[in-house]
Amino acid sequence: MNLTLKVWRQKNASQKGELVTYPVSDISPDMSFLEMFDVLNDQLVTDGKEPIAFDHDCREGICGMCSMHINGHAHGPKDQVTTCQLHMRSFKDGDTIVVEPWRAAAFPVVKDLVVDRSSFDRIIAKGGFISVNTGNAKDANNLPIPKVDADKAFEAAACIGCGACVATCKNSSAMLFVSAKVAQLSLLPQGKAEASQRVLNMVAQMDEEGFGSCTNTGACEVECPKGISIQNIAIMNKEYLKATVVSEQEAQ
């Protein structure tokens, strides 16, 4: 396959970037999208040019590090697939492909296609956990959890924290990411004790990071490579409302 790539190049956070055109040839349909970038980068290095910086690590769709916006779609055109698991057989010979970084105020560009997603870590640090110290746990089977609840919690916990939901949202809202963690922990009995504090703190941090509001367009769910459901947002809204009422009562 022969393709034309238009790739966002930006030296660092403070300089302006631009789309640069690169022709690539002899691409096998069995290659992954990132392997095509490897080929291009090796060529750039051999030609004495600067290779394109992009984030990636596991290349099996689970670490959440890869993050390209391809032809206007986070992680490219296929449903429920990360960029590293997108294969060139999903494109046609002669295609022009535009590749950009995630675009969101809370995800500033570091270089080329690499962005800073540490805002996600700071949100988790505010409450995305159950406060249990090592060594204090009782026997795991002392707490039966209905399979339905456990399965729902697992589905929410499958979020890989890649940020595609933010990148695809016209408001750059992080509601899907935050709600997946809130829902996972509030569905489980272990997580109920600090449910109110958790949702209040995480939402406050989300706002502070500069993520936009949710206007229920549902784009996040469509683009999520792991199929995280927007039902989680409904669960979080319920938890938030409950927590606000409780905290108002406590204040009185």
Added chain:
Amino acid sequence: MSKLDSKIPEGPLDKKWEKYKSSVPLVNPANKRSLEIIVVGSGLAGGAAAASLAEMGYKVKVFCFQDSPRRAHSIAAQGGINAAKNYQNDGDSVHRLFYDTIKGGDYRAREANVHRLAEVSGNIIDQCVAQGVPLAREYGGMLSNRSFGGTQVQRTFYAAGQTGQQLLLGAYSALQRQVGLGSVQMFARHEMLEVVTIDGKARGIIARNLINGKLERHFGHAVLLCTGGYGNVFFLSTNAMGSNVTAAWKAHKKGAFFANPCYTQIHPTCIPVSGDHQSKLTLMSESLRNDGRIWVPKKQEDAAAIREGRKKGNEIAEEDRDYFLERRYPAFGNLVPRDVASRAAKERCDAGFGVNKTGEAVYLDFASNMKYKYGKQVATMKGIANPTEEQLHAFGKDVVKEKYGNLFDMYKQITGEDPYEVPMMIYPAVHYTMGGVWVDYNLMTTVPGLYALGEANFSDHGANRLGASALMQGLADGYFVIPYTIGAYLAGDIRTKAIPTDHEAFVAAEKEVQERIDKLFAIKGTKPVDYFHRKLGKIIWDKCGMARNEAGLKQAIADVQQLQKEFWSDVRIPGEANELNPELEKAGRVADFLELGELMCVDALDRKESCGGHFREESAETSGEQEGEAKRDDVNYMYVAAWEYKGPNTFELHKEELKYEVIKVSQRSYK
């Protein structure tokens, strides 16, 4: 007299850890606040250790090269985690898990460490459930289990095919909680490039901020390396692209012995290589061997027809299929340990029975269990007495989907074939490294104050790791071992004040790192880093992979040394040092892999026996029931090979004799 003191506590094996815990010196809370610990790596071992130590009151700094600690490659582990809970009432016990692990490791692991691992295994499950890790459950609300290779009980806990992800996110959440409380300082996108030693003790690290390229000095009373394995020495492996040996190798060059580097695990069930562009290999969880049957055609002409695209696997009649694992190992069948399964697949492919274009693939077939096990069960539940083949397939497919859905999806995405309809094709690939930094019972290396946890150390898996044991070991080391054993060292260090980083040792270490970076840029050669990495991978895979022999290893050592010279005269690093520069990062890592690759071959050459993942062609059974199987030599090789760095291309061997007090050493048979 050996320099190696494993510091195994006295007393009967099953009482050692209990006694140790109640007699190890403690550090009082006020002192903990002034003791600083550096943790390098944020996977299961590092994340768990950092969170637990911070909860205890120590000041902790964590470093990882990824953009977030949640990306560590533990996240990609699929199948499960072992624990001796005996929830299935199938006769499991701490002793049995201990025994299976020692036997699985082909009697080359340390008894005391493995027993401790088995003892704390149950606590791990309790801890993770308390953290909200959504492990798989039965309808009654109890935790579910499945079987893994090398065992005859069901002791593996799991979360679909994403167990590593869920356990890592549990450790990550515990870690982030401590970050939020201010007890852990997190340094993401930082790579450790040197250990700083003062008066022979580890006292800190030099790390490179990967965003701006600045070298930073960080002090710690102790340094924990939780940096995973070195499988990427093979270029193609199931490791993440960034997984590397650099931290461990720098420690090695600063005096930490490197143990059993030749013990690498080739995992039997990976997606076969599709072409030269391949950048990594993808594992299909071993748990698939619960329900998948491995086979190749009985007739070479059928295999040839499949390779040439004239026939499909589905068209081969039942009587013309060779279920070679079931044939050779009737007692364990498709669930033999990984090393055994991998070699058996290679043997069939080498003999001309491989089933893909390259001839390097065997089938992993779910059709019979899907239809006749699960399909029938569902049909019976639905009250259908004479279900059609189509009904059985449809019913069974739903069950298989629930168990392995994400793996099947991933397979389809990568290969373009639907494994619900056609058998999967698999081939062995590098997956895990049992060797690693030598540690004593306290997990301390030969450098005082420097520890190695998880896959980075060598201690628990001997010459072969059983499935679902890596997650167990990483979390055991992080949550339940290091919080105790580090006290033994730090209790004696409470009077040491934090050493300012303008100390000459920090200055010298930083200078060393800077000079190395300058040297790499100064080469201005013609070839990108990957060119050398691919070449190295091919040498090691061909000569120090699934089968090794003396002539091949000697050749490999010469080839690797030659490649080292080429690298240092012809690599090209674009860009600058003071910016995000992935090529520079890769170059540093590949330079270390080039040195480690040599040591792997040196170690493999020294060990003239076959054991576990290390198969020396000269050492195989020549007759009887075990003909062709690996032949161990307990008289001459029952030791841990710990290598000391003595300067470029020079390594000195130290032996730690292995003593088996409880287990009767015997030939490992899965027949």
